[in-house]
Amino acid sequence: MxxxxxxxxxxxxxxxxxxxxxxxxxxxxxxxxxxxxxxxxGQSGSGKSTLLNLLGTLDKPSSGVIxxxxxxxxxxxxxxxxxxxxxxxxxxxxxxxxxxxxxxIENVLLPYKISKKPLTDDIIKRAEELLDIVGLTKVxxxxxxxxxxxxxxxxxxxxxxxxxxxIVLADEPTGNLDSDSTEQIYNLLxxxxxxxxxxxxxxxxxxxxxxxxxxxxxxxxxxIFMDVQKNE
Amino acid sequence: xxLAYSIAKRFLxxxxxxxxxxxxxxxxxxxxxVFIGSLISGLQKSLVDKTIGSSSQITIVSASPLSFISxxxxxIATIKSLDQPIDAIAPALEASGSLVKNMIENPVLIRGxxxxxxxxxxxxxxxxxxxxxLPDATGEIVVGIGLRDSLDLSIGDTISFGSETLAxxxxxxxxxxxxxxxxxxxxxxxxxxxxxxxxIGIGNQISKIEMQVSDVFAADEIDFAIMTALNDxxxxxxxxxxxxxxxxxxxxxxxxxxxxxxxFVMISVVLAIASVLAITVMQKSKQIxxxxxxxxxxxxxxxxxxxxxxxLGLFGAVAGVLLGLGLSYAFTTFAVNDLGxxxxxxxxxxxxxxxxxxxxxxxxxxxxxxxARKSAKLSxxxxxxxx
Numbered sequence: 001m002x003x004x005x006x007x008x009x010x011x012x013x014x015x016x017x018x019x020x021x022x023x024x025x026x027x028x029x030x031x032x033x034x035x036x037x038x039x040x041x042g043q044s045g046s047g048k049s050t051l052l053n054l055l056g057t058l059d060k061p062s063s064g065v066i067x068x069x070x071x072x073x074x075x076x077x078x079x080x081x082x083x084x085x086x087x088x089x090x091x092x093x094x095x096x097x098x099x100x101x102x103x104x105i106e107n108v109l110l111p112y113k114i115s116k117k118p119l120t121d122d123i124i125k126r127a128e129e130l131l132d133i134v135g136l137t138k139v140x141x142x143x144x145x146x147x148x149x150x151x152x153x154x155x156x157x158x159x160x161x162x163x164x165x166x167i168v169l170a171d172e173p174t175g176n177l178d179s180d181s182t183e184q185i186y187n188l189l190x191x192x193x194x195x196x197x198x199x200x201x202x203x204x205x206x207x208x209x210x211x212x213x214x215x216x217x218x219x220x221x222x223x224i225f226m227d228v229q230k231n232e
Numbered sequence: 233x234x235l236a237y238s239i240a241k242r243f244l245x246x247x248x249x250x251x252x253x254x255x256x257x258x259x260x261x262x263x264x265x266v267f268i269g270s271l272i273s274g275l276q277k278s279l280v281d282k283t284i285g286s287s288s289q290i291t292i293v294s295a296s297p298l299s300f301i302s303x304x305x306x307x308i309a310t311i312k313s314l315d316q317p318i319d320a321i322a323p324a325l326e327a328s329g330s331l332v333k334n335m336i337e338n339p340v341l342i343r344g345x346x347x348x349x350x351x352x353x354x355x356x357x358x359x360x361x362x363x364x365x366l367p368d369a370t371g372e373i374v375v376g377i378g379l380r381d382s383l384d385l386s387i388g389d390t391i392s393f394g395s396e397t398l399a400x401x402x403x404x405x406x407x408x409x410x411x412x413x414x415x416x417x418x419x420x421x422x423x424x425x426x427x428x429x430x431x432i433g434i435g436n437q438i439s440k441i442e443m444q445v446s447d448v449f450a451a452d453e454i455d456f457a458i459m460t461a462l463n464d465x466x467x468x469x470x471x472x473x474x475x476x477x478x479x480x481x482x483x484x485x486x487x488x489x490x491x492x493x494x495x496f497v498m499i500s501v502v503l504a505i506a507s508v509l510a511i512t513v514m515q516k517s518k519q520i521x522x523x524x525x526x527x528x529x530x531x532x533x534x535x536x537x538x539x540x541x542x543x544l545g546l547f548g549a550v551a552g553v554l555l556g557l558g559l560s561y562a563f564t565t566f567a568v569n570d571l572g573x574x575x576x577x578x579x580x581x582x583x584x585x586x587x588x589x590x591x592x593x594x595x596x597x598x599x600x601x602x603x604a605r606k607s608a609k610l611s612x613x614x615x616x617x618x619x
Binding site for chain 1: 235238242243245246276281518519521523524525526527528529532612613616
């Protein structure tokens with residue numbers, strides 16, 4: 001399988017121009033194959049969220065090269081980066097980040113609406129199916145602010161899959177869920193991974209969850225401490 | 233565009249109270265604008281109307297004080313054929329002298345008019361007291377109530393008019409007028425043009441051509457155009473602007489102060505909208521961050537706030553115009569004098585109101601530019617890291 005993401009000698013320093021710069025990532029080299037299901041583990045402050053933000057083009061590395069679909073992201077304009085995020089990457093954030101002013105189904109539809117393609121019945125059906133998959137059909141017209149944390153997280157998962165992205169980046173996607181729901185969500189993500197060939201990169205602090213992935217990368221003090229590929 | 237609009241709409245609806253307060257703020261600004269504007273232009277119009285509304289605004293006289301204007305019909309026809317906003321034009325011939333009754337003598341200025349034409353300038357019918365009539369035949373005269381009182385006149389009386397240069401003539405009193413000005417009431421008499429031509433003995437000549445124009449502030453320009461068209465050295469002209477410099481500067485001062493008030497009201501409205509919208513961007517920075525993570529273009533993120541500004545401006549302007557008109561209506565209904573007339577008559581100029589509304593909408597959109605720029609510049613990572 002070709003690589004969908006490549007990281008080459010990535011360093012990230014916060015407050016580069018300040019008196020006390022903090023280096024969070026040190027010479028990271030990583031590649032992710034298309035259709036792979038990887039987990040990144042590490043203690044808090046180890047740099048895993050920073051790594052995910054760099055992978056998602058939300059942040060820029062201090063040095064090094066990031067290629068997505070073979071294209072260097074540093075050389076892209078803000079506009080083409082936005083398009084890349086919209087079409088190629090789905091985000092599931094730790095704090096789910098729904099728009100509280102919109103209903104569940106509207107939140108799911110947002111990435112599609114941002115793409116400015118015409119909204120057809122098929123698209124609405126897809127959004128409804130996604131909500132059905134995450135078990136929220138009954139509350140699809142509720143404002144997201146009126147939903148529980150777990151429900152909101154599941155809406156965020158449905159939303160991340162709306163534009164059928166090539167890559168899904170998830171930061172503690174099941175952090176707020178009980179163990180049964182967590183299990184369900186992971187099975188769901190796995191299913192999508194196998195069915196659609198979507199590349200998943202999931203951050204978690206839960207080793208038990210991490211072990212369900214095909215590949216476990218452990219980050220420690222901003223460096224790759226362990227990178228294990230599980231054999232099927 | 234559609235996406236930005238729908239997000240803007242949703243943001244505004246979700247914060248109903250805040251939206252209402254902003255709309256109210258804009259509405260109050262616009263209503264003050266509409267009310268003050270209507271009040272000041274009403275004041276100005278009534279002042280102009282009271283001072284120069286029933287008098288000649290442009291007068292053509294003979295250049296030499298001893299001669300008269302002949303062939304005046306031709307000259308009036310020339311003036312009427314010009315493409316100028318002239319509302320009324322009337323020939324006049326006047327003579328001063330004394331009215332005498334029972335040995336009592338009173339100075340008088342008798343003004344002879346083509347009364348049908350002069351009616352449009354002076355509104356004689358309205359000024360005529362009950363029981364009298366306008367002079368119709370030669371030898372008939374109407375005098376001011378001041379003259380009536382000092383000479384103890386009544387309708388049907390015959391009095392004699394004469395001066396050092398004019399032979400004494402008998403005139404019949406057919407009515408009295410209240411000119412609403414003390415000086416005129418005790419000085420003016422009104423007769424027909426023919427009566428005066430007979431008294432002076434000059435045939436078909438007049439001493440003045442009097443005019444009113446629809447744009448009083450352009451009287452000097454119209455005056456110039458008329459004199460250029462007549463191209464007659466034996467004529468001279470006077471216009472109210474040249475004769476009433478002080479009144480004119482007073483009116484101009486009023487206009488300028490009105491504009492100043494409106495400008496300051498607008499500035500405060502713009503500042504209020506800009507600051508409130510700036511706060512909204514802060515409030516919505518998380519949402520904007522999420523939208524950006526999902527790939528919304530910076531331009532669309534800006535448009536959200538521009539639309540917010542436009543929508544707020546639109547509703548604020550409409551509410552403000554209604555409020556302003558309501559305020560004006562209340563003012564003209566409740567702030568009245570003893571006669572039940574408004575203390576200050578308002579002048580509702582729909583063009584001005586539409587302009588005020590348009591300025592408010594544009595100002596709101598303009599005020600939204602700052603938050604819109606801020607929104608475009610907002611970095612996703614800042615939002616996510618500070619969550």
